Amino acid sequence: MTTRHAIIMIAIACLAADNLQAEIVVASGAPGDPKRIDKLFRDASQAYDRGDYAEAIRQYDAIRREGIISPELYYNLGNAYFKRGRYGMAVLNYRSAWYLKPRDADIHANLQFALQNAGSNAPVMGWLASLLLRVNFIEWLTILLIAYWLCAGAAAAYLLRQRSALMLRLAGLTAGIALLAVLGVTQWWLLHRRPELVIIEPSRQALFAPMEGATPHFTLPEGSIVRLLEKSGAWVKVKSGRDSGWIPSGACRSAWPGSATEQAEL
Amino acid sequence: MMRIRHIGLMSLMLIVAPAWTHALSVDFDIQPRALTLGETAICSFTIRNGGDAPAPSMPAIRGFDISPAGTEQSINIVNGRHDFSITHRFRLVPRETGTFTIGPFQYSAGGQTIDLPAIEVQVIAPATAGSSSSGRPAQWSDLVFARLTTERPSVFTQESFDLVLSIYFRGVNIDRNISLMNMPATGIALQPFQELQSGREVVNNDVYDVRRFRCRASALSSGTFRLEPTLRVSILTPRERRARRDPFFGDSIFGDSFFENIFGRGYEAHPVDIVAQPLEIAVRPLPTEGRPSNFSGAVGRFAFDATAKPTELNVGEPINLTLRIEGQGNIEAVSAPQLVLGDGFKVYEPKLVTREIDEQRGVGRKIFEQVIIPRSPEATTLPVISFVYFNPQTERYETISRGPFTLALRADGKDALKIVQGRIELPEAHTEVLGADILYLKPAPAGWKSVHERPWYRSPVFLGLQAVPPIALALIILIARRRDELSRNVAKARRQMAPRSARAALTNAQRAANQGDRLTYFESIWNAMAGYFGHRLNLQPGEISKDIVIAAMRQGGLAPTLLDELAEAFDRCEQMRFGAAAVSRQPLSSSETQELKQWTERIGEILRACERIRL
Numbered sequence: 001m002t003t004r005h006a007i008i009m010i011a012i013a014c015l016a017a018d019n020l021q022a023e024i025v026v027a028s029g030a031p032g033d034p035k036r037i038d039k040l041f042r043d044a045s046q047a048y049d050r051g052d053y054a055e056a057i058r059q060y061d062a063i064r065r066e067g068i069i070s071p072e073l074y075y076n077l078g079n080a081y082f083k084r085g086r087y088g089m090a091v092l093n094y095r096s097a098w099y100l101k102p103r104d105a106d107i108h109a110n111l112q113f114a115l116q117n118a119g120s121n122a123p124v125m126g127w128l129a130s131l132l133l134r135v136n137f138i139e140w141l142t143i144l145l146i147a148y149w150l151c152a153g154a155a156a157a158y159l160l161r162q163r164s165a166l167m168l169r170l171a172g173l174t175a176g177i178a179l180l181a182v183l184g185v186t187q188w189w190l191l192h193r194r195p196e197l198v199i200i201e202p203s204r205q206a207l208f209a210p211m212e213g214a215t216p217h218f219t220l221p222e223g224s225i226v227r228l229l230e231k232s233g234a235w236v237k238v239k240s241g242r243d244s245g246w247i248p249s250g251a252c253r254s255a256w257p258g259s260a261t262e263q264a265e266l
Numbered sequence: 267m268m269r270i271r272h273i274g275l276m277s278l279m280l281i282v283a284p285a286w287t288h289a290l291s292v293d294f295d296i297q298p299r300a301l302t303l304g305e306t307a308i309c310s311f312t313i314r315n316g317g318d319a320p321a322p323s324m325p326a327i328r329g330f331d332i333s334p335a336g337t338e339q340s341i342n343i344v345n346g347r348h349d350f351s352i353t354h355r356f357r358l359v360p361r362e363t364g365t366f367t368i369g370p371f372q373y374s375a376g377g378q379t380i381d382l383p384a385i386e387v388q389v390i391a392p393a394t395a396g397s398s399s400s401g402r403p404a405q406w407s408d409l410v411f412a413r414l415t416t417e418r419p420s421v422f423t424q425e426s427f428d429l430v431l432s433i434y435f436r437g438v439n440i441d442r443n444i445s446l447m448n449m450p451a452t453g454i455a456l457q458p459f460q461e462l463q464s465g466r467e468v469v470n471n472d473v474y475d476v477r478r479f480r481c482r483a484s485a486l487s488s489g490t491f492r493l494e495p496t497l498r499v500s501i502l503t504p505r506e507r508r509a510r511r512d513p514f515f516g517d518s519i520f521g522d523s524f525f526e527n528i529f530g531r532g533y534e535a536h537p538v539d540i541v542a543q544p545l546e547i548a549v550r551p552l553p554t555e556g557r558p559s560n561f562s563g564a565v566g567r568f569a570f571d572a573t574a575k576p577t578e579l580n581v582g583e584p585i586n587l588t589l590r591i592e593g594q595g596n597i598e599a600v601s602a603p604q605l606v607l608g609d610g611f612k613v614y615e616p617k618l619v620t621r622e623i624d625e626q627r628g629v630g631r632k633i634f635e636q637v638i639i640p641r642s643p644e645a646t647t648l649p650v651i652s653f654v655y656f657n658p659q660t661e662r663y664e665t666i667s668r669g670p671f672t673l674a675l676r677a678d679g680k681d682a683l684k685i686v687q688g689r690i691e692l693p694e695a696h697t698e699v700l701g702a703d704i705l706y707l708k709p710a711p712a713g714w715k716s717v718h719e720r721p722w723y724r725s726p727v728f729l730g731l732q733a734v735p736p737i738a739l740a741l742i743i744l745i746a747r748r749r750d751e752l753s754r755n756v757a758k759a760r761r762q763m764a765p766r767s768a769r770a771a772l773t774n775a776q777r778a779a780n781q782g783d784r785l786t787y788f789e790s791i792w793n794a795m796a797g798y799f800g801h802r803l804n805l806q807p808g809e810i811s812k813d814i815v816i817a818a819m820r821q822g823g824l825a826p827t828l829l830d831e832l833a834e835a836f837d838r839c840e841q842m843r844f845g846a847a848a849v850s851r852q853p854l855s856s857s858e859t860q861e862l863k864q865w866t867e868r869i870g871e872i873l874r875a876c877e878r879i880r881l
Contacts, residue, residue, distance in 0.1 A: 034714050041710045048707060067717040072708040082704050110704045121615060141723055145732075152735030159739075159746040208424065208563070208599070209487045213551060215424045215563050218601055242618070243601070258717045 037063055041073070048080055056080040069257050071100040075107055078114065087118035088200035091223035095198060095255040099191075102134050118223030123196065124241065132187040140184035147178035195259065197238055197252040199224040204252075206245025210235035217245040225255070290315050292373045294382040296358070298466040300473045302392040307358040308335060309368070311382075314351040319375055324356045329366055329389070331359040360389040388468045408472075410435045412497050412542040416483075418658075420548045424565040424596045425658045426484045426628040431459060431542065433497065434467065434474040441500035441535055444479075448496045453489060453549070457482040457625050482628050484596060485549040494544040500535035552656055556663050560604060564655035566595010566628070570603075572651045572668035574638075580676045581645075585638045589616065591653060592631035597623055602634040603653045610645030611638050646673050757804040764801035768794045768873050772866060779862045782854040787862060788842040791869060795835065798873055803881070812836035822879040828872050835869055 044059030060077040078093035094111035101107055115122055125133070135143075151174035158167035199220045207214040210232045218240070220226065226238035236249045293312040301307055309332075311322050324332050335355035342349040360366075369384035411434050418427045433444070449456060459479040467476050485491075552565070571590045579585065589602050602616035616636040623630030638648070648671040657664050722728055752759040771794030778787035799815045800807060816833055824832075854862065 037714050038710055045707055068714050069717055070711055070714060072711050076707045079704055079707055106705045106708065113702065113704050138723075148732070149735060152739055156739055156742045159742050211487060214487055215552060215565075216561075217563055217599060219562075219604075 037066060037068060041076075044080075045076065048076070048083070051083075053080045053083040057084065067258070069100070071097040071104065071107065074100070074257065075104075075110070078110060082110070082114055082117075086200075087114050088198060088202075088222040090114040091118060091120075091225065092198040092200060092253050092255055095196065095225060096257045099255065099257050100136060102136055115223055115225075119221045120199075120224040123225045123227070128183075129187055132184045133191075135184055137185065137188040140181050140188065144178055144181035144185060147174045147181060150174040151178055192256060194228050195254045195256040196225050197228050197236065198255050199226065199247075199252050201251045204247050206238065206240070206243070206247050208245060210237070210246040214246070218243045220247065226252070228254075290375055290378055290380070292316075292380045292382060294369065294371065294385070296368060296385045296387055298473075299385065300388045300390075300466040300468040301360065302390055302473055303360055303363060304392055305360075307360075307387060309356045309358050310353050311373075312351055312353045313373075314349060316350075316352065316375060319352075321354045322373070327358070327366070327368060329360060329362050329364060331361060333357045333359075358387075360387075363389050363391050365389075388473075390468055390471055390473060409438050410440065410499065410501070410538065410540055412495075412540050414493055414495060414542045414545045416545065416547065419546065420550065421485050422550050422552055422565060422656065422658045422661075423485050423488050424552070424563060424599065424656075426482055426566060426595055429456070429481050429483050429493075429545075430462075431479045431481075431495070431497075433477045433479075433499065433540075434469060435477075436472055436474045439502040439533070440477075441502055443500065445498040446495055447498065448494065453485070453487050453491050454493075454547070455484050455486055460626055480626075482626055484628075485547070488549050488551040491547045491549060492544055493542075493547065495542050497540045497542060498537055499540060500537050502533040502535055553661070553663075558652075558654045558663055558665060560652060561654040561656070561663060562601055562603070564591075564595065564600045564653070565658060566593055566597070566655060567657055567659065568593030568595060568597075568600070568653070568655045568666070570653035570666040570668065574648055574669075574671040577671060578674040578676075579640075581640055581643055583639065585640070585648070585673070587636040587638055587648070587651075589634040589636065589651070589653075590631070591634075592629075593655075594627070594629045595655070597628070597630040597632060598625075600632060600655075602636065603651055605636070605638070605651065607638065607645075607649065610642055611640055611648075613638050640673060640675055643675050646675055647671070648673060760801040760804050764798050765873075765877055767801055768798035768870075771797055772870055772873075775866050775869075776863065779854065779859050779866065782859060784842065784852060784854050784858075787854075788839050791835070791866070792839040792843060794869065794873070795832075795839070798876070802876070812840075818881060819876055819879070822876075822881045824876060824879055828875050831868070832872055832876075835872070 040059050040063050044056045044063070047053075047055035047059060057077065057080045060073060060080060063073055064077065074093045074097035078090045078097065081087075081093060082090035091111065091114045094107055094114055097104070097107045098111055112122065132140075151171050154167045154171035154174060158164055158171060161167065199222055202222050204220045204222075205216040206218050206220055208217050209215075220238075220240060224240060226240045229237040229239050229244055231237070231249070232246075234249055235246045236252065237244060237246050238252070291314045293314075294310070295312075296307055296309045298305075298307055309324065313319055313322075321337065326332065333356065335357040337355065338353045340351050340353075342351075358368075366387045366389065367384045368387060369382055371382040373380045373382060413432045413434070415430050415432065416427055418425075421427050431446075433440070446459065459481040462478040462480055464475065464477045467474050569590075569592050573588045574585050575588075576585065587605075591597070591600055591602075602618075605613055607613055614637040616634040618632060619635050620631065620633035622632075648669055650667045650669045652665050652667045654663055654665050656662075752762070771790050775787050775790035775794060778784075778790055795815075796807070796810045799805065799818075800810050803815070803818050805814070812833055815836070816829055819832065820829055
């Protein structure tokens with residue numbers, strides 16, 4: 001096997017992984033009936049086309065509450081919320097869709113447009129984090145596995161077949177790719193541990209302390225994407241840029257796909 | 267207590283030296299300012315940049331004997347700047363007890379007069395050992411105690427204030443390291459304590475040494491907070507001299523007492539917990555009455571300024587708005603004032619470009635820059651920008667406003683170079699954007715994935731499979747290492763091949779015996795022995811002989827009976843292989859076959875015995 005073959009195999013695996021990207025959250029139980037979900041999705045899209053955005057939200061959300069995770073579902077739900085003027089909920093769903101398909105141009109465009117309309121900005125990330133988050137969790141995991149097996153195979157071939165320099169180079173290359181993939185998986189894992197929250201209320205002041213009447217620190221417009229720092233009862237401490245403050249947990253929702261269990265907000 | 271106020275006038279007319287490059291300044295100090303009769307205080311006058319000014323003379327002060335205590339000169343050169351100072355010291359020995367005010371003085375030189383403020387000095391009678399000046403026996407609490415004080419016992423939330431922790435001690439020494447415990451974990455945020463200049467104070471008619479620590483505190487939430495910290499200090503007591511003499515060195519130069527005499531007796535530290543006198547701080551919430559809607563949480567005293575550049579520009583060009591906020595208070599939490607400019611401007615988020623904060627003093631400066639772009643020629647004015655903060659001194663919200671800023675806007679491209687040319691009808695080269703909206707819905711995906719499905723990467727089979735590469739790799743490493751070792755060490759490789767080659771040849775011999783093939787049988791027996799000993803002793807095929815094998819096995823310690831049997835086996839094989847052809851070709855009888863089978867097993871046992879010995 002040559003280095004070129006290895007690179008081609010990794011590329012094929014990445015393309016294949018695109019179909020696997022919805023499987024981030026894990027639980028036990030049985031999935032919903034695909035035909036019924038297809039019908040709900042069709043009905044929701046028709047309601048959207050009629051301009052009945054509230055009905056569209058109800059139908060899309062019914063699918064979401066079945067436990068379905070799909071970038072198309074979150075994207076369409078975001079569109080319906082946007083048309084209802086619920087920019088915070090729109091940003092929330094676009095962000096969830098972005099987690100599943102981070103390189104999708106439509107999701108990116110609608111997310112930016114919703115943020116602009118809400119009067120907030122996309123969160124600023126470091127260049128390495130931005131780069132790593134352009135590939136989703138499942139893609140990184142697939143790359144990691146392929147690189148892992150190739151690296152082990154190349155190392156075995158190197159040991160058994162008279163110390164071939166080609167095998168040594170292939171083992172080094174795949175080990176480097178595996179290391180990069182570990183970084184990518186870690187970045188998503190960190191995002192899962194300290195998820196992003198989206199402000200779904202029109203405007204919310206972050207306070208210095210987790211109690212009513214505490215001094216306001218800064219204002220978070222609807223649709224702001226903040227990072228969870230800690231929880232205290234019904235309050236969460238969030239970080240926005242360089243500032244951090246406390247907001248009621250009901251004022252925001254986690255953007256991690258599959259984590260929201262509440263009813264739809266019409 | 268007798269109280270004497272002494273006002274002296276010290277006037278010294280000095281010739282102003284031409285070399286003066288910096289302003290004249292004089293510091294006046296007395297240390298310590300609390301002392302007992304019999305102790306001495308030092309009064310110092312430090313004259314900076316005074317040239318060759320003569321020494322000041324100290325006037326007589328009632329209650330003190332005054333004598334000169336020397337002078338000290340110093341020159342500091344910092345960044346090429348010279349600072350010359352001379353310190354004149356006087357020794358003050360109190361003659362009586364009381365509170366004395368020394369000064370104020372005036373220092374005149376070169377037409378310049380400097381006022382030196384008065385200093386108060388307390389003189390008390392010395393206490394007897396083990397008791398206070400009041401005569402009662404001294405308790406621990408009399409010898410060491412602590413006080414926590416603040417100038418603002420009533421503050422507002424988010425207000426910063428100073429806490430001063432003072433440790434008073436007399437008659438004992440305390441270690442430099444002090445642990446502070448039992449401070450409030452919530453409600454009040456504390457910066458680290460910093461030690462101030464130590465001094466002496468008279469408390470309850472006793473002179474105490476005082477160490478002071480200051481920290482910057484800020485109130486986070488309203489309520490009453492009782493601060494009653496516990497300090498763990500180490501009291502230093504002289505180490506007790508050993509009761510017995512060293513049996514070897516005694517009080518010689520190698521004994522402990524020798525070093526104690528040179529370096530002192532040494533000290534032992536005894537940790538003592540001291541509870542400071544409690545301090546209650548009332549934290550009031552910021553008043554809601556009169557709170558402007560654009561108040562963003564700044565509490566303290568601040569200055570604010572705003573500048574906009576450029577103010578003459580084209581529509582669509584950026585204006586850089588610089589917002590400066592500085593002052594004392596919760597500067598860390600201060601953010602840029604929000605601008606409400608309407609649709610005429612595009613406003614970007616403010617960017618913090620300068621942040622200079624002294625957290626210990628609670629003062630600092632923040633500079634924000636914000637880009638604003640006028641969208642239409644009608645946007646000719648940047649409205650007033652207001653910064654609101656709550657001033658805890660006046661207990662009012664105060665607003666500082668800057669602006670409005672008038673803009674001289676030019677329609678885009680009016681000042682650009684104009685090309686005069688006949689009108690040419692050309693189709694539109696650009697796309698006119700009529701509006702903006704979100705992109706349309708996405709179609710349903712090919713399949714649905716549920717959170718209830720276990721993903722492939724969490725299945726036990728998949729996870730178990732991932733353990734295969736490291737295990738396989740470990741085995742391969744072992745095999746490769748063994749292979750490498752055998753390829754380097756031929757003798758060892760042949761040694762390991764020896765039993766296998768013998769086993770195969772003996773199997774052939776058994777088969778030949780069963781078939782009654784005498785010649786093949788003995789050839790096989792010979793091959794078994796030659797193969798085994800050739801590999802075992804790393805011999806070439808032509809080198810294998812009975813004598814070499816017997817000698818090697820004897821050296822290895824093989825039993826003599828087995829050696830005899832082995833020699834006989836060699837002889838018998840050679841006899842049959844190289845003996846009369848007629849005999850060797852005769853088929854084996856059944857009794858011979860039985861005998862040879864047993865002999866074959868015996869040969870096998872002998873070879874196994876050879877295998878067990880070490881060569």
